[in-house]
Amino acid sequence: MEKLKRNERIAAIIKILGDQPNKIFTLNYFTEKFAAAKSTISEDIMVVKQSMEKMKLGKIQTISGAAGGVKFIPYTTKEQNKQILQSICNHLGEKERILPGGFLYMADIIYSPQMIHQLGEVFASQFNYKEVDYIITVETKGIPLALMVAKAMNLPLVILRRDSKVTEGSTVSINYVSGSSKKMQRMSLARRAIKPNSKVIIIDDFMKAGGTAKGMMDMMKEFDTQVEGIGVLIATREPQEKLVEDYIPLLILEEVEEKSEAVEIYPNPALI
Amino acid sequence: MEKLKRNERIAAIIKILGDQPNKIFTLNYFTEKFAAAKSTISEDIMVVKQSMEKMKLGKIQTISGAAGGVKFIPYTTKEQNKQILQSICNHLGEKERILPGGFLYMADIIYSPQMIHQLGEVFASQFNYKEVDYIITVETKGIPLALMVAKAMNLPLVILRRDSKVTEGSTVSINYVSGSSKKMQRMSLARRAIKPNSKVIIIDDFMKAGGTAKGMMDMMKEFDTQVEGIGVLIATREPQEKLVEDYIPLLILEEVEEKSEAVEIYPNPALI
Incomplete structure (x- = not known):
């Protein structure tokens, strides 16, 4: 050589x-x-x-x-967080993103490798993950972000599925109620995906009432697993009482005004 | 400073x-x-x-x-490919992975940030992506790999969904026939996800008959988009005639012998 x-x-x-x-x-x-x-x-x-x-x-x-x-x-300072998160807010605030029903089109942002790579580092700077064993998410839109968090923390990623699949072996399934739409939903996970007595961090793209996060926490109980933290890219400000207590949002979505075409979204003040 | x-x-x-x-x-x-x-x-x-x-x-x-x-x-040599791909084959060849029906449990491998980070670089070394605009995949299992390919190539990732969602705006949906199970399936994509006259590379985790890849190609036609290449982590050797012609598999799965608990899988000889 x-x-x-x-x-x-x-x-x-x-x-x-x-x-x-x-x-x-x-x-x-x-x-x-x-x-x-x-x-x-x-x-x-x-x-x-x-x-x-x-x-x-x-x-x-x-x-x-x-x-x-x-x-x-990986470590990001508050100043860096401010820059990264404000840049994403600027993108998400574009009025062309407003969809019927007051939803926001976000796919291009939350699937952008460069943007979520940075967000992975922001999350890695917020959590104490020394004793954490897995990053958990549920399909589909949170997967890229959760993967980048997992990469930054050097942890395996576990993806909860909406249905159980033949390619996963024996699975555990639970029903849960989506917090905002009150619809009954189902998620499942392969028995072998998580070792018993593990510690996990949950990552997802969006939280409104927190029903999905609560569902993931319930699922973790089935695996005798401790949830050490929850991180979401965006949490809506309302309802302020969510179904889970401790979670770290990167961005707060105040409201989407379909009529006046205004999106009010800002970085979590605690991070910047 | x-x-x-x-x-x-x-x-x-x-x-x-x-x-x-x-x-x-x-x-x-x-x-x-x-x-x-x-x-x-x-x-x-x-x-x-x-x-x-x-x-x-x-x-x-x-x-x-x-x-x-x-x-x-990013660039990997044939020697590096050999080492990376052989290591994954060794993992996938573990007999504990064999599931009823001859399926292989692969979630821990294809969701491992470190392993698929390397695979992203292997793919980036195989494709000419200079004029490519997007990496395309379909939910769920191919997403982490496709994201790492997109990151290595500095391209946006586009994820086809199984159903159309309210949070995606107006969508295009197609039906396609899964090549091996002959089941009718559906995929959809937001109108705004791809600019017309784009060029794309398709990435997925697994190809048997190639029905899903063919479905993604059909979907790309709806967007007046040129498919420049297809990459899959694993292609089964049989059927040798697949529904798509040009594709790059990283690994070839010869067979899974449920009875004798043997998995025959090896790196694509063209890459090592």
Whole structure:
């Protein structure tokens, strides 16, 4: 292998760490990859750490001991949150998005890899996920966002289905009542998808009354699983009393005025 | 702002480029961010480029001219493909995955952010997506993979739904016949999701007879859209005659022997 210069090693190290956030790489991994001494790699990592801190691009954490190594932790500041969330509000506030019934067309935003990649990092900065085992969502529209959160936290993603499928093996199904439409709905999950006594964070795109989030919490009870947090991209301000208590919305939707074509949506003040 | 050393600038530049593959950043973006001269930034970028090439971590492309700048292009070698795809085959070959009816439990693999992040880069290395406008998939299991492909290629993701939803506005719906089960199915898409005369790549998790892929192609006709390519994670070897002609599978599933608990699955020989 061609020997790399320090500059080049540093570029390669942050590329590898940044591609797999929250994964611990041992120093040995890098000493072997670059045929360099441990002390050399340690110095390289110090440079990477300083760079990320100075430019506010995230955090580098070194872990000592036998299982030690180094990892990249996504982190966004309040100032960065403000910029990211305000930009999404500007998009969502476009009056062309208003649909009959006061719904908002959001597919292009919530499926945009770049936008939700950033939102994944915003969520990773809000939750304590050290002991969390899975990110949970329910099909369909929350999946891209939940995947990006899972990637930022280095956790497996579990998707609850609306129906049980032959390709999932034995499943658990529950019925729940959608909070706003009062319609009876059903969700199911493969028995083997979650190990017992796990801890999870629930991620979804939209919360009105909180019926779906409540349904997911009920499902988690069936798996003897602890819900450590709930995150949603958008929560409506009304009803203020939702069916779940603790949740973190990134954006608050005040109202969609179909007649005057006005959308009032703003970042969660606690995050900016 | 605290002035960065060259080493630190290099780390920050590759972090920024790598986080948003295929997005062009102007030199001005970096000169302003680091308060450094253009010639300095150009030298930094050369170091990053060399590092990525030597370590086979992807490609850095510089674009000259008024709309010029620099971008990171994900790229995997045949050797890397072999390692990535063989590792997934080893997981999928575990006999505990075999379900009644000869199905394979795959949810943990196809929802694993780390694994499908790599698969997104493998697909990005196989397709020419320079003039492609969208990545298309149909709910549900292909969504995470399609999102990672979309992220690697810096393209918007479009998800076809099984039913039309009130939150999507006016939609186009088609019926299609699932190739293997001969069941009539339905998919729908919001009118506004795709601009006319676009080019798309279709991504899905699994192809047997190709009925779903054919359905997606039919849907694209309704949008006057050109399908430039089809990529699937797994294609079954039988039937060899599928309903679509050109497609790139990453893995070939020979057979699932329920009785002898054997799964024969291997990487597409053309990719390794």
